[in-house]
Every structure is written in C-alpha cells, then in structure tokens.
Amino acid sequence: MTAAGMGERAGVLVSRAVALVAIIAAVGLLPWLSGRDAALSLLRARSGEQEPTPEVLEAIRRDLGLDGGPLPVLGEWLAGVLRGDFGRSWANGGPVLPSVVSGLGVSLTLMGAALVVTLVLACVLCAPTLVRGARGTLRGGRGTGAAAAVLAALPEFLVATLLLITLSVWLGWLPPYGWRNPQDMVLPALALGIPAGGALGRLVDDALPEVFAEPWVGLWRSAGCGPGVLARAVLRRALPALVPQFGLVAVGLTGGAVAVETVFAVPGIGRTALGAAESQDLPLLQAAVLALVLLGVLAGILANAARRWMLGPGLSDAALSLPAPVTGDGRARRLVPAACAAVLAAAIGWGLLLDPLAVDLAARLAGPSWDHPLGTDALGRDVLARAGHGAAATVGVAALVCAASYVVSLAIGFLPGLTSGAADIANAVPPAIAGILVAALLGPSTLGASVAVALVSWPMLAAHAAALVSETRAAAHLVSQRAIGSPPAWILTRHVLPAVAGPLARHAVLRLPGIALAVASLGFLGLGAQPPAPEWGLTLAESLPYVERAPWAALVPAGMLLLLSALAVSLSTLPGTRGRPA
Template sequence: MRVRGRAALGAALSSRTVALVLVVACVGLLPWLSGKDPALSVLRARSAEQVATPEALATVRDDLGLGNGPLPQLGHWLGGLARGDLGTSWVSDTEVAPGMLSALTVSLTLMGASLVVALLLAAALCARTVARGARGTPAGRTSTGAGAAMLASVPEFLLATVGLLLFGVWLGWLPTSGWSGPVDMVLPALAMGVPAGGLLGRLVTDALPGAYGERWVELWRASGVASWRIALAGLRRSVPAVVPQLALVAVGLTGGAVAVETVFAIPGVGRTALGAAKSLDLPLLQACVLTLLALGLTAGVLAHLVRRRLLGPGLRDAQLTLAAPRPTAGTGWRVAVPASLGLLLVAVVGAGLSGDPYTVETAARLAPPTLTHPLGTDGLGRDVVARLGHGAASTVGTAAAVTAVSALVGLALGFLPVFSAGLADVASALPPVIVGLLVAGVTGPGASGAALAVALTSWPPLAAHAATLVGEVRASRFLVAQRALGATHGRISLRHVLPAVAGPVARHAVLRLPGTALALAALGFLGLGAQAPAPEWGLLLDESRSYLERAPWAALAPALALAALAGLAVSLSSLSFSGVRLRSKGAQPGTRPATAAAHEA
C-alpha cells in the first residue's frame, strides 16, 4: 500500500510539473501561436502606417531575434527569464522589466489592502458562529453562510462599477480613478476584498460547527473552561482545513485585479496586461501573465506550508478533516430564491426579445426610463431592455455550450484522477480573465476566444466531482461481484460506472451555468469577449461607464441583471449541496459528499 501511495504521489507531482511546463511554454510561444508572422505583428504594433516591406520585416526579425524559429526563440526567452530579462515591448521598444516592477508594486499594495478587507469581513461573518458555538448553542450557520456565499459570488467588476457609481459619482465621497494616495485604494480594495472575504467567511463558517461538535469541546465545557478559550481553540481547529483555500482567494485577487485596476485606472499588472492584450504587445503580455500566475502559485505553496505549521508534526500525516454536517434548516428558501430570480430574468429577457437591440435613435440618446423605453436608452439611443433581452439569449446560449463541453471534459478526466490532478491544480490557478488574456493575445478579442478561455478553466470542479463518484461506484459490492464473474474493466466502466456518474455530474454542470455566464460577462466587460455592437451584458456595463453621470440608469440595468444572475448562481449552489441532489448512492442520509465543500467554494 505504501509503494502504491508513493507511486500515486509521484504521478500526481509529475502531472503537475508537466501541466505547469505546458502553460509556461504556451506563454513563451505566444508570438508564434497566432499563426501570423511575429515580425508583422511587431511592425503593426509600433506603427500601423508603416508599409510591411520585406526589408522592414527583416529588420524587425534581426532586432528581436525572430528569425530562428519558435523553439530557439522559446529557449532564448526562457534564458532571458533566468537572467531577469523579460524582453522588449513591441509597442514602446523599451525594456519590460522596469515597468513590470513598478506595476507589480502597485498591484501588491492593492492586493494587500484587499486582503485586509477580506480578513475583516470574514471575521465579522464568523463572529456569530464562533460565539454561539463556544457557548454550546446552535451556530445558526445557514443564514450567515448564505450571506457569505452571496458576497463571494458577486463579480469584482460589478462591485467596482456599482461602487464607482454610488460612492464616486452620486455621493462624491471617494475618488473614481488614479493612484496617488491611500484614499484611492478604498473603493478598489472593497471591490476586490468583499468577494474574497465572503469566500473565507463561508469556508470558516462551514468548518466551525464540525469543530464544535467534537468530543473535546464537551469535555472542556464540563470542566468549566471559559467560552472564549473554547472559541479560540475551535478557530485553531478549523483554520487548518480552510488555509489551503487561501489559494482560491489569491487566484480571485489576481483575476479581479485586471477588472478593478481597469475600472479605476490603476497602473498595476492587471491593467497593464489588459492593455498589452488589446494592443498585441506580446512580450509585455507574457511578463504580466507569468507574474499573475506566479502570485497565485506562490500563495498556494505558502498556504500549504502554513497549514503544516498549524497542524504540527503530530497531525501532518493524519489527513484529518472536519465533518461538514448537513444543514438543518428547511430547503424552502433554496427553492423560492432561485425560482424568483429565474422568473425575473426570464421576464426581462422575454420583454427584451420583442424589441430590436440595434435600432439607433439619435434623438432619444440617454433618454430616462419611459413607457416606450422602460429602462431608458444608451448612448446611441438603443433600447436598454431590448439589448438586455437579446444579450441574455446570446450569453446563456454560449454559457450552455461551454458548460456542456466542460461537463464532457470533466467526466472523461474523472476516470483518470491521477493524470488530471496536476492539470486541475494548474487550471485552478488560472482565472478565466488570465486565460482570456492569453487567448486574446493569440486570436484577438472575440466571443469565441472568451468561450474557449472559460471552458479551459471551468472543468476542474466537475472532474473532481466525477473522480469522487467514480471511486465510490467502483468500490461498490456489486461491481466486486462483476469482476469476480470475469467482467472486463472497460465493460464495467461503460455499463455500470459511467451511467451512475454521468447524471450527477450533468446536474452539477447545469447548476454552474449562471457562474459560467458571469465569467463570460466579465470577459465581455474587459473587452476580451463579444465586441460592439453585440448586446452582451458585460459589454453593456462597460459601454455605460462612459456616461455614468448623465445616464446612471443605463449602467444600473445590466448591473442589476448581473446581480440577479449572481444570486441565482449562489442559490442553485446552496440547493445542490444541501446534501440531497449530489449525494452519491453510498452516502449516509445525514452526511454530505466528501467533495461538497470544495464544490461550494
């Protein structure tokens, strides 16, 4: 058994290494993956008016060493990385490293402030559960967990836009752009820190009841130990189970930095990466993507080391986990909330589909809501309701296709858990925004590129769920009997394992549909997805930012629609992981699946 465990660990480490090498190689080969002449891309980036003569292209190839082919160029780029040389910008013809160091300083400062906001919010969300659990009263985790889940599901770009509109434009309390002092960090740090704090608060809130339900707590209470000591001990017991999820927070911060820095015009790595992707300045984009990826992976390693430190030498190898009890509250609200939000979105889409989203009425530009235009018009006089309706149809259709592909990939890789573990770890460290930047660097911004980016990052939770179910089904007694009767491994997988796993994974994928639509909207908001004049929700929100002061209703309409979509996503997640729908056949009636907490996150 020990030999088999070591072999599995070695295979997992090998798959992680291979996956990381593939990602780095893809970043290094960006100038060649587009199928275009890199010299021509450099020439166009530097001067769109210069004629691409053979002499001019040859000069560019000689200057940047592009004439040796992709593999020698990759080796040259990797050698430069080892020396700290990040290359030369194609647009400005300057060294990338100095500007990247300045942008990294800004981004790290913003991420640090966001992490402080996240920790304070998580502490506030967990305070009631900590106090009640230490006193031995019911923790009341359902309402707190639902609020934390809602905060965690709201996209950073939506929070940034609403905060800019409310506190910057309407109330005038805080700056709306720039990076000149601490006050400029308030709105960006809130936009990035609130979802991260909601995630941390939800994870700790879910872990605390398991800690307070252990026998040592009863013994301490019977011995007269003070409640505050029990509370601290319960936190100490719960934190190691949550620390590995800090990597998710780091990934969220790196992805959110792109949108938030863009909204508030902050000169950080995220905004620099987006500008490089749009201008096809691939050396600068390479440096930005590697920096953001390194931040996420470093946070994951640090979280692992902190967990080992908190567990101590006696528990490091015990793999102890906290039992996550099934919520005791009824599921009525879990059905009512998604049903209400779903009906609201259907009503908006139905009303909008009857109109024309492309009709321009210059005389009705930025008109306020009326009977003719219930949600007003945009900067070109187009009806906002019609654009919302048609945008929802296209966004949901694309999200459905992406979800189907992710489900198939996750289901297939669920049968190869050792192979897929490394790929899943690396994919989880890449937010859709970062992958969207890479895809845009190859194909340019577009709806198909955005769909590909989301598909590449949305399969790991489905693969983890499929792998868990495959293991449980294969351990069933009736399959042991099938093997004893001479059934082959392939026959068992196709006739018994696949039918038992496909249904739950498909339901899990459908419940992730709203989250997939939000990811597509985020890329559209950044200009990496559908392009104008397409009525995509994220693009609608981005277009309305230019006239926030004159026509705030044009921004509020897509903002509220995206907020409703986020609420639908978290409601469906709560319904699915209440211990009923995704519980495997072998689970006990009073427990949740082993992977429920990971899926919820």
C-alpha cells in the first residue's frame, strides 16, 4: 500500500475512533449534560412526597458522585462499565445490568426472527431476475425492483401499525401485544423484516442485470456452463460490493426495533431505552443506549469482515463496485411522483382550510361525514385538518434538516479523510437511537428531533460531495488551470463549488421524503413534536389506542406517510437522479 493510502486509512481510523469516543462520552455524561438536576430526578423517581430541600439534594449529589464535575463523573462511569457495573436504576434502585441483558436477549431474538424474514423476502424478490438471467432470458437494464423499492421505503413503525390494524384488529389472526408465546413474535418480526427484506432485495435485484451483462457471463454460457453454475458465479460477483449495504440494513434493525417493540409492547432493549428516557432513569438509559450503539457498530464491523472474506486475500483492498442500474421508461416513472405529490397536495390544501385544534367532545371518534370528511379523533378534532396542518410539522421540519445537512455535507465533502470514519459511526446510529440520546439532553421536542435526524442524515450526502469533489479536481481543465498558475481560491469558487453544489442539491431534495419519515418516526415515539401539534407521526401514535373503534383516525396519517414513502421511492428511480455509489 502506498504512503498516501496508509495515511488516508489512518485518518479514517482516527476519525472513526474519535466519533465513537464522542458518543460514549456523551452517553457517560448524560447526568451532567441533560440540563436537569439529576438529584431532583432521582428524588422524584424514588419518592414523590419528600421535600426537595437543598440539604437533601446535596446529599443525593454526593451519593451519586455528581459534586466533583463532569470528568470524574465520566471516569467513574467508564470504570464501572469496564467492571461490568452499570450502576443502579433511579426508578427502583435495582442493578441496571440484569434489565439490559434481559432486554438485549429479547431484542436479539426478535432481530434473529426478523433476519429470517429479511432473507426469505429478499430471495423471493430477486429470484425471478436471477432465474431469468441464468437462463439467458433477461432483457433490459433493470430487474423487477419496483416492489422491493416500495417495501424498503416503508418505515418500521408504519409497517407495524398497518400489520396491527389488518392482521390483528380486523382479521384477528395474531395477538396484538405481548411476548409470552411464539406467535407473539410473528407481527414484530414481520414489521422489522419487511422493510429490511425490501432493501436487500432491491440492492441485489438492481445489481444482477449489470453483472449478467458483463462479457464473462456470455463466455461461460458459450462454454456450456449451466444456469445453476452461472447463478452462483453471478451472486459471488455481485454480493461483495453489496455487503457494506447489508451491514447498514442490519444497523437499521436496531433502530427499527425501538418503534416495533413500542407498538407491540415487546420488552426489548429498544423499549427499555425509550421507557428510561421518558422516566429520566439515566443509569438505565446510559446502559441501554450504549448497548444499542455498540450493537450497530458491531453489525458494521461484521459486514466489512464478511466483505473481505468474500473477496479473498488478493482482493481485500480492492474497491469492487458495480455500475449504477439503468432506469427504464422515464415518462412512466415521472407519473408516479406526480400522482403522489398531487394527492398529498390536495389533502394538505383541503386540511389547511380547517381548524386542527378545535375540540368537539360530542363528536369524539366520529366516522367520516360532511362536517368531518375523514372523521374525528379521540378529542373530536378533525382528522383531515390535522393531516393538512401536520405537513408543516413533518415535511417543513424535514426541509430545514435537509438544508442543514446539505450545507454541512458541502463543507465536509472537501475533507473526506477526516470525516469518513465519523460517517461510518453516524451510519451505525439509527435516527431512533439518536432521538433517544438527544431527547435525554434537550428533552422531547421538535428541535430535539431535528437535531437527532440531522446528526445521522449527513453521511450519504457527504460521501456524494466527496466523490464529486475528487472527480472535479481530477478533471483535465482544472489540471490546465493549475498549470498556468490560477490561484487555488479562484479554482475553488469558479470551478469546484459550482460543479459540486448543483448535483448535491438535487441529491438533498431527493432525500427530503426519507428525512420527513425519520422525523415522523421520532414523533411517533414521543421524542419529537409534542401534543397538541398535528405532526403525522405523533397523530398516528395518538390514534393507536382507539384503532378498534376508529380505524380511520390511524389510517389517515398512515396514508399520508405511505404517500410520502411512495414519493421517496419514485423520486429515487427517476432517470438521472441516482447518486454515485459512496
């Protein structure tokens, strides 16, 4: 390896280590950084009747070791973690570790079942393309990835809600809540596995046509290799380049588990972390968040190790990549986003004409009528009005997050060696986990949700920006400019920035629906907008307790989110809108 390559790898490792240390430090300093009096929180958790006198609070601070400053707090916590001692719960006084181990065991069991669903669904989705390619009957530049793309765009909390309404409430096939019998695992595993299976199926299905079009496949076929041999060889060629993305899908399971466990009342580590954040049980929250973060980091490490193993020793350092798939008929692909945008605009425009906060207790949970076209919620508020005004609380906030991510990514795209490691760590922290951590620091709010999503939404844009900067700097006309003595600042402002800013802005716009779904997921978990805000995720969560009596109250925000998911998918498949592989 060259000196430049070794220096770049060292920079990545340092960046990754610094980012991981920063996350661990933030978790360890939660009692200090939360902005709340930890002594008062502990007193309220253990005794709501005792008077919080200065003497009592000071005694609690001494007992917790919080009177020595932030560094002693962090050092004592890290020393306890290394000994396997995560402290004692502020809520019940018991040791934290057994609760974390129990929750982690439940979550790993659920993730294992979800992984089975993921693999089965991915195989089903890409099997037709693989069979047709092996038989030589595959035509065109794409497989059948439309269904996979739709499934991949659905957030886990939305899938969980729809499964709960259809398979449990309406059909009564499966239990809606609990973790006592094997059948209790079916709905949560499906809710986690369906989006992950769609993502994996789409990745493989998009890559297979490009591999089947490579010259060696025709050579093998002419040499008499059968369909089975060709199929195995093509998979071995395609999978190593996709394994890092498989790791991101596995990371997504850890974040999705928070919402799924909440919907189905599964006592896993995600629900434990969310409950600890709501009750301000900081020792339990520290241990649960640390377990979730390390689980995501471990998934990424295992994915990279699997990729190196599949490539073999001779190619372990090679950048094995596949061409971006070719899109099909542009006119047909433009109709879908136009239709989704039109329906969303019509619903939002109609809802904006109504009052989302007007309470009519006499019309609680009323069905659709002339006065309330889509019914009312548990307080008699118009569902259509809340859906319309919720666009500002969901899509509007997402637009601000998207703009901030664009500016940050444009800046750090010029420093890929210093930020790529941090990007790896950010990819290993799903929005739900970031939301729990930020909510512990800032409290559940729209601002907290925006910060949490922004912290994990920049890596893809930054990777695209770094690729554009590298390509632009290597262009022949810039080499000529440097040769004739053009100042670096002039080259940067007149050539590099214009060439990077435009494509990156289009990429950022395409990510807007996905960011809006992430904001909605935090609202659904109670970590984002607070009542009475009509944010779509929060509205969906508020309607779930009454889903048997008034399913329309849940289906309307779910429908808006479904349209947003379809818009995200259709925009990502427009001709010429696919970003460069990171």
